[in-house]
Amino acid sequence: MRLLIVEDEPRISEAIKAALEAAGYTCDVTADGEDAWFRGDTDAYDLVVLDLGLPKLDGLTVLKRWRAAGRNMPVLVLTARGAWPERVEGIDAGADDYLAKPFRSEELLARVRALIRRAAGHANALITAGDLSLDTRQMRIFVAGEPVQASPLEYRLVAYLMHHKGRVVPAHELIEHLYGDDDARNANALEALIMRLRKKLGPDAIETRRGFGYLVPDAAP
Ligand code: CA
Secondary structure, X not given: OEEEEEOOOHHHHHHHHHHHHHOOOEEEEEOXXXXXXXXXXXXXXXXXXXXXXXXXXXXXXXXXXXXXXXOOOOEEEXXXXXXXXXXXXXXXXXXXXXEEEOXXXXXXXXXXXXXXXXXXXXXXXXXXXXXXXXXXXXXXXXXXXXXXXXXXXXXXXXXXHHHOOOOOEOHHHHXXXXXXXXXXXXXXXXXXXHHHHHHXXXXXXXXXXXXXXXXXXXXXX
């Protein structure tokens, strides 16, 4: 899961980044509206945390431009405490949820999890596919009810495939969502990661469709 954080106060953006990365998300951070608009328009993000008061281009304009261009990733807007006109404007502009500053990181995480699940069409914190289940609150993977030891990267990969279960996810899409801007985007590393996961989850948990991508089948148990 790859997230974009748009916030011009370094103290707040660092706190958000730390909380989201600790929860297993890959984060890009930007502090100005123009750069935010460009990134959201050209990169595939699973969610954006968007401050409204930004240099160069304000958050509402950024959001309206994304929506007008058909960019429909979930957007969580950050507003000042008690500023209800901002919240109304944000939702009118296409925000999926809002959070008033200051907020606790637990509340931020709960809203982020809920928005990502909703965007993927899952209302529940537990996603299952056959023997495999994913607890997005505890960030744990289970096989036939037994917890599996997984690294943060392994968890992120399984989480992405589980959120898109039943769909063949192309390798380039997985790589884009798994690794941040500074990581080497390496298809061989992805293949090695998948092989490790097959040992942990069972040989059929993740299918390879040669030339197309990877799939967690949405099989009935
Ligand atoms: Ca601001």
